[in-house]
Amino acid sequence: MEKIKTSSQSWTIQENVVQPDIINVNSDAHGGNLTYIADTVAGICFARHNEQGGVTAAVDNFNYIRSIPMGNLFTAQACITGTGKRSAEVFVMITGEDLVKQEKYLAATAFYTYVSTSPQGQEVPQIKADSDLAERLMAGYPERRQARLQARHAQKEFEAFLNQYLT
Template sequence: MKDGKVASKSRTVLTDIVLPPDTNFHGTIFGGNVMAYVDKVASISAMRHARAMVVTASSDSLDFISPIKTGEAICVEGFVSSTRKTSMEVFVQVEAEDLVTGERRLTATSYLTFVALDQNGKPTPVPAVIPETEEEKWHYNTAEERFEQRRKRRQLRAEREMGNK
């Protein structure tokens, strides 16, 4: 495994304005658009950490907390929260910003897993992540539990597939 890197080196922020074509008939951003932003920011964070190409291996969940309305900014921020040999967990949070008042509110959170690839498309080792802030340390310290949940989910899926054959 390569030497460690501080989590802040992978931090990625994307801000965009939500316009009418981005919204549904409620005047709020399409969930699929939010998902695309989350995956894009998480991919950049993972590539910054690994300095390699990456692929999305899983998305634990995308929890929508509140809608983002037409005319508000969508602010998407992510960073690598933990690593294994060739994979990285990336935490992403989404906020809405009222561009007139400056008020921000949390609208969604997600954890995604990426695998780093070498020039032949094979998994390649990634540096360990070094958390510095309290937020980074919390995500880092709770990552093993999420990893175990993912492992159990994969195992159950494999068992179901074997039962269907």
């Protein structure tokens, strides 16, 4: 029997304050640090949904929308937006918040693909939307999945080309 979970069952949220150890030369959160945090939150979300471990297979469309200055709060949120037999797509949204001005803003978004590392070959549970946001995000999954499959094919051809230059 196929296991189905709702989007809220794996929703993951992590809050942080931009501290000096994660800033760039402009005193904003460094993009690499945001990517690391996004991958961590996406991994937790996938493990929560899958009830087992998994690994990052791809990161698609990491969009840096607005910088997050030092001292601002930022929140990374992740939810499952589509599933295959052994994989799932995880959407990550990072928002910033100026606590002094009481202003929230969208800072970054990304789609991750995680693959299950279950040695038993257990399938990833299917996903069902239980909010308007999840429903909207899930609606685009088939097109994103198709685009990823086409990109993966092109990547394999490119890898074959690059392999001839390895020393």
